[in-house]
Every structure is written in structure tokens, then in C-alpha cells.
Amino acid sequence: MEDLFAGLRARMLLAEGAVLLPGFANARSQDLCTGILDISRQVPFRNMKTPGGRPMSVATTSCGACGWYTDQHGYRYVHTDPLTGKPWPEMPALFLDLAREAAAEAGYPDFSPASCLINRYEPGAKMGLHQDRDEDDLASPIVSVSLGVPARFAFGGLLKTDPVQRYDLLHGDVVVWGGVSRLAWHGVSPVRETFHPQTGAMRYNLTFRAINAALFQP
């Protein structure tokens, strides 16, 4: 069913540099969900605190050479999980292949992500408008993969006050955010309480990121 609908929703340019590939991950979605559970058994999802001290409603974990982290010391990428001192789980080949194929499809043949941030939204969880600039690698795109229950995504411009467009990101949808869209403001509305056969009440979002190596060398 979802493959059918994905076929009906065509590849779409959301903005300059932002390419939506509807259902691009559908054929691999069950294995991706299994991979997420496997990673979360090694590094459990947790609600990290923003530098301002507020717990995020979105729970996160990471895999790859480095992981995104936030606490009172700020937003950053780290080699090891500050909670345990252990390195993040290796990025599964399935994850890496998907991210590289999607990036190539959108015109980035050499995408080499060092990190995959995994966001988990329970009903009501949301993400306020923000820019992603902790990577210090604005030449590389970010590849995002949505799984499970849908989310209403807001996508603005380079100024926080620019008007936003809203899209529903569905199970299996992949978006490649490059070019000027790399620094666009964006956020996620509170996820509504509903059910997906592969994830229950949850929504998961994977974001694959290339990181300036100078930021996380030992």
C-alpha cells in the first residue's frame, strides 16, 4: 500500500537544494526499524537537556563515529557517549547504503556521513524551529529518513522569521537537504497519537550528517 502511494507522490523539490524522495526507504523500512531497536539496546534513547536546561520531548540516540549531544555545556558532536564513556555503535551498512544512495539520487555522489542521529517522537513530542549548524560542514547535505507515524514538518527560510511551508513526512520518506536549504529553519509539530504497524505509536527520524573532522578528532 505504502509503496503504491509512494509511487503516486513524485520526487519533489521542496525548496532550492531540498529534495523529497517519497517512500525511498520503504523497501528497507522493516530492517531499519530493527536496526534502530538494536542500536537503542546498546545506547538507550534519552531525553537530553538543551543548554538552557529544558528536557527535549524528543528522545535521541546516535550511531557512527560521533554522536550529537546536548547538555548544560552546549550542543556538540562527541566521540563517546558522555553518559557511559563508550563509543557510539557502528553505523550499520544498511543505514550507510541508504543515506549514500539517497544523496546520490539528489545530486551528491560523495556523501560520507560520520554520524546518524536517531530521533524518537512519542505522541505529543515536537521539535521547535531551529537550524542545524553544529556540523561545521555546510557543503555536505543532511539526509533525513522518516519512519512510523507521520509528522507535520515546518520548513522556512534562512531567517527565523521567514514564512514556513508545511509538509507531512510519511513512513519511508527521505529528504536530502543541501545547498541553501542546508541552513533553513525547520521544526516538527507535536506528533499526533496514532498507530503504525512497524513502530506502534512512535515516529523515528534518522538524520545522516557529515561532520568537520576537526570538531571530533581526539
Ligand code: MD3
Ligand atoms: C532542513 N529533525 O534532527 S528531519 C534534526 O523530523 C531535525 O526529527 C527533524 O530537524 C525530525 O535536526 C526534521 C528533516 C530535516 C533534518 C535536517 C535538516 C530538515 C532539515 C537540516 C537542514 C535543513
Ligand code: FE
Ligand atoms: Fe534539524
